[in-house]
Amino acid sequence: MKLVHTVAELREEVAIAKSQGLSIGLVPTMGALHEGHASLIKAANQENDFVVVSVFVNPTQFGPNEDLDAYPRTLEADCKLAEKMGANVVFAPSPAEMYPSVDATWVEVTGDVTKVLCGRTRPIHFRGVTTVVTKLFNLAQPDRAYFGQKDAQQVEVLKRMVKDLFFNLQLRIMPIVREADGLAKSSRNTYLSAEEHTAALILSRSLQAAKEQYATGERDAAKICAAVTASIKSEPMANIDYVEIYGLPELTPVTNPMVGSNLLAVAVKFGTTRLIDNVVLEDK
Template identity: 55%
Template sequence: MQAVSTIAEVREQVRQWRREGLTIGLVPTMGYLHEGHKSLIVRAAAENDRVVVSDFVNPTQFGPTEDLESYPRDFDRDCKLCEEAGAALVFHPEPSEMYAPNACTYVNMDELTHELCGLTRPIHFRGVCTVVSKLFNIVTPDRAYFGQKDAQQLAVIRRMVRDLNFGIQIVGCPIIREEDGLAKSSRNTYLSAEERQAALCLSRAVFAGQKMVQDGERDAKVVLDAMKAIIEAEPMAKIDYVKMVDFENIVQVEKIESEPVLCAMAVYIGKTRLIDNFIFDPSCNCSGSEAEGHCCCGHCSE
């Protein structure tokens, strides 16, 4: 496995692979990799001849009061995980490599970014769309892999690829959880032992809401109220949002009807903001459950 830090090095290696007729998968990350990232790399390695992992804490998706400087980093550890998972190349640029000093071009999106995380993080998705577009142009992958934990991001990237004609297959992969249910996240390292226990209210709420809709509840308010009650019972938790939206358009829904819905939350445990979600497709017999390692409803695993 190679580790490189410049765009020129990535492009030269990709040109060589293309001359050999090889397919390329891309796994964009912000580093400090965990089992969730590893699952993306493993799947990418199974479906492509070569896998590129980007390891870059992207400054343009952090607001001025967010945790850019304190975001956890451990590149040596990341490289070990990438090699174990089957990556061929790790791209670890400096911000100055990705953004010229006078850079003034961004990729922005309307509609899908107005809800959920976009409400309280107004520049976040502009930064995400910009850096992912740049990575697509640098790596020119056949497929790119994103986790369902960041479900709004998954929907946004899919729409961007469609709207801008990137010609890349976007593969969504299921949430990877700790044994006790907490969704894997690099930000889990911020939690104290007491906060770590309190954070389980997120997954408890997700599992309860998912069971309600699987059992036939179709009123979004009933489901959301039950989920909020679980979170509010935890004194260390403060809700940013708990909402149900149309998964394709990220617009709030009152009833679950024929289209897939995303039930998503962001919750502060102390000073740490955590997210979790579930996706439900009424037309799918599996109801968003996982089969053979990924969701068989098609909306988070295609």
């Protein structure tokens, strides 16, 4: 496996792979890799001949007073995990390498898909995501790109971008990976104290209860949200940002009664750490 830091180096590696007729899988990450990322890299390795993993803490998706400076940076450990899972190249650029112009060029998806949920309180976040992912798509020229369902709104935003900009690639969306106690894997879990970690287990328990509520016939979105909200509020350390349901795809307003596929998403703070989680409610 090779570690490269510049656009020129990555382009050279991609050109060699393309010249050999190899299919390319891309796994974009912000580093601090965990088992969730490992599952993406493993899937990319199984489905492609050549795998690029990007490790880049993207400054443009962080708003004022967010955790850009404190975000964990563990490149050496990331490279070891990426290599173990089958990556061929780790691309770890600097911010100046990825944003060479003082006046940046942006790629932005508009509409409800970027305005609800996290987009309501993090108005620049998804513009930063779509811009950096576009750059990575252009550089790695992947046949397939891998993302996790935990970031469900990001997934829907990227689906729209890929469709609207005619990217010639397949988005592969992989299931949420959870710790043994049910907490969704996240790089931000390292911020949690032991007490906050235990408190945060209310998220997966509440979502599972909602899934069971739906399975037994409940189709009133307001009632499901109310039950999840009450459950999370029963944990004194939880500070709710949102508990909401939207229709899939594209996070459309939910119908009542609910039909088709719907996303139940939550964002909750434990101490200073904001966690997100979700479950899809649909009839099998």
